[in-house]
Amino acid sequence: MEEAILSCKNLSLKLGGISIFENISLTLHRGELHLLMGENGTGKTSLVNILSGIYPFPLYTGDIHYKGHPLRLHMPKDAIKQHIVTIHQDIALFERMTIAENLYANLPETIPVKSTMSLSKKIKMADLFFHEHGLMIDSSRLICHCSSTTQRTIELLKLYLMKPDLLILDEPIAVINSRHLDIFLQLIAYLKKGGTTILCIAHDYQAFLPLIDHFSIFQGKCLAHTINRSDYSLENVENILKNDFCQSKYPKINIKKGAEVLCAENLCMKDTLKDISFTLQKGEILGFYGRAGSGKNALPKALFGIEPISHGSLYIDRLPARIASPQDAINLGLAYITDERYSYGLFHNLDSLENVFSIKKNRHGRFWTRTGFEFKQYLSYAEKMNLRVPPKINPQYLSGGQQQKLILMRWLMSPAKIFIFNEPTQSLDIPSKIDIYNLFNDLIMKGCSILIFSSNLEELMGVCDRIIYISHGVITGETCYGENVKYVKNLI
Template sequence: MVNASQVEAVSSSSAIPQVKPYEYVLEVVNARKEFPGVVALDNVSLKVRPGTVHALMGENGAGKSTLMKIIAGIYHPDAGEIRLRGEAVHLATPLAAQEAGIAMIHQELLLMNSMTVAENIWIRREPRNAFGLVNHAQMHQMTTELFDRLNITLDPDAEVSELSVANRQMVEIAKAVSFNSDVLIMDEPTSAITEKEVAHLFEIIRGLRERGIGIVYITHKMNELFEIADEFSVFRDGHYIATHLSSEVTRDDIIQMMVGREITQMFPKEEVEIGDVVLSVKNLTLEGVFHDVSFDVRAGEILGFAGLVGSGRSNVAETLFGVTPATSGTIEINGKKASIQTSHDAIKLGMAFLTEDRKETGCFLPLDIQENAQMAVIHDDFVKYGFVQEAKLEKVCLEISQKLRVKTPNMHECIENLSGGNQQKVLIGRWLLTNPKILILDEPTRGIDVGAKAEIHSLITQLAHNGVAVIMISSEMPEVLGMSDRVLVMHEGHCTGILDRADADQVKVMDLAAQ
């Protein structure tokens, strides 16, 4: 299997004159991972050569993160094999992966903020003195040596909480190197650091590459790929698509590979009469998060919001709904300027907002279905002298949940006991009870089964038919393209374009989303 001449090539180019009897430092072979309701990875393979930077590319939900977590021992594959330095390994825990020589630098850094740089690096491996106590002088020395080798200039005794994100990343990298790792996984390391810091980071990555470390580099940014990666693999919808040398492809090729699916799923899209502008947003800005976002939505129209995770789509929705009030810009509803400082303001103006994360910001898990459904409507309606009109509410909640086909024995079942799709329907019901004129849906079908998905799609169409102005945020490209009349694309806090349904296709959207 292993080509002898390639082994030769690798070992001779390596700085260490040691024959490595393997071509790939890390191999993932036919890995499969299922979560309840979705196949996150289906027969995925990945081969990383020592001394290279191997980029993982793919849209949201392509399976990159799942694959990474399998390599780092956080998830266990349902099928398939991981080979490290040519030998099959079983990585039971993240610790086992670390000891086997795989280090991972998470997007949200996992350092202990109140401890020093040196303490963070040598935790559990602290040098001891004769009394069994930590030898700080030696630890300082070891850290300085490590930093010298990596060309990092940081004070080993600084507290991590005082460091910038970029410097914390350096600490994580140094820690990974201190384990003598052969594989280093980096998850979007440049997402939160400045350009200058990126340059320094790349320098360090190149240094690691020369030391023969195989680096798995996850990114959404095309230009980084060409700058730093030797090879790249593309994933789509949990499938492995292709691996290429980055020198032999163009940006357009990669976009084609990332989005090149055929849209087989049909959407119940109906041509409805588009009415007047209901919501008009001009130069909406939340300082430091998104800037100068402007768009109109008309009655009966579905405006899709596309963009990669973290591009600011959900932040715009939260600002529109008063969760995080805007720092500048105007919002007009039916031609009248609206001041939205709280969600209650937004509700009074006829808006409704299905949030992105059912568990975190949607459900009241300890409460029953009716209590979950009624919470947005009992501000002004269905309340007499402060008393909630339970009987009346039970009737309307029952009606709406029958209309949405929520599977439940009764309205007093705890929402925790429902499936994801049914929970989502109850939350949609919560907002339909308020009779919204403007409905904002953030990932309305995430993590729910196919049947419930189709039902929610027809419901959205029906609402548009009834003249509701709909904003639909989705990470699923087919859903955005299939349901929207127009598609607004965001990239790093800016609106990079609004496409008409006729013009919008996967390549154009991805082109605007990944600059």
């Protein structure tokens, strides 16, 4: 317990000229569970990326000592060689391989399972392995056919085989259900007993509170506090977290709400959403808060007709609406600004101008011609949106903020009245964020309504009139602007 396995001193990271965090010092002892907390965007995941070799050595400044020697990782494989294993926020398995193959892939060299072993033998061994842990998993299935809960469980079970010295978990239980949570807790207890040090990032830490030895709290680019288990009290931690919560810095205007423009009744989607009902008024900003896997990503897609709704009804302007495809949604005046801006929001083979006019083309069904009128319109919108992007440039060269504005511009030119944003400010720099918030204001002043789906609670509390909380596919609560932060925390 006393022996320090990893110590970081004055760690600083700058990416693209923006400082991610500054002067972080952190010490981990052998066999402890260290919990890392803090709001989104304070640099927790970046720290994980350094310790797992994703951000290689010269990118950051400062010293890391691991087992008494300086640690310099140049790629993720180096970390595995040093018995540092990371479970990332997003699942990292080979989708087109079987469960068994995934289980025995990328193991450290000390473990006597050869990657050249035949598939049938791997499946046999894997079945035996799952049986040992009391699980009924068919290990010959492909990963892409498993639910995200099973995928995460497989990632976690793999740790039994790897026996890491340092384990880093980034939101490990955000996507798993309660039955698999037990497996996770058993795993943590088992690994701790074996002397593994665990660094864990989790918002929802209540589940494994008894196992935690230290808390560290990130606050505004620095590691603000480290608390011992013995000094811990719920209020203590809540207070520290609450201080960082600031609603008033978000530019929000209050305008008079109008008639109901969108109403959803008992929306269901096969095993991801259940009984979702809500209404949206004209000029209202309605937020949806949920973690990854809570159904927060599925709902906007269902509303926009990207994924099918299995049950339930939708009303737009009090008329029943059937949305079977995005084209239906566009015709009904909906706009969807995706979180996966680059992969789904923009056409890579078209330049900025063509991207902006890509809906118009569909609506009029005419052949693509670049008229002077469109050129002029693009330039005038770009000027008004403070977007300095020439119309000829390919969107792949644009920053996140510029891409987001480009997608938004496309919808602003259409007659859309209901804007659905999924993670509107994810990975944007601060000036772009401020522009996006103010564009929300402009939209509602023009009589539009906005739905925001986000996992950034502070931001939602700053800009939304109402927030609906989703967890495991169902609505768990609702708050209005300005309601007590502590009350909100209890709801989550």
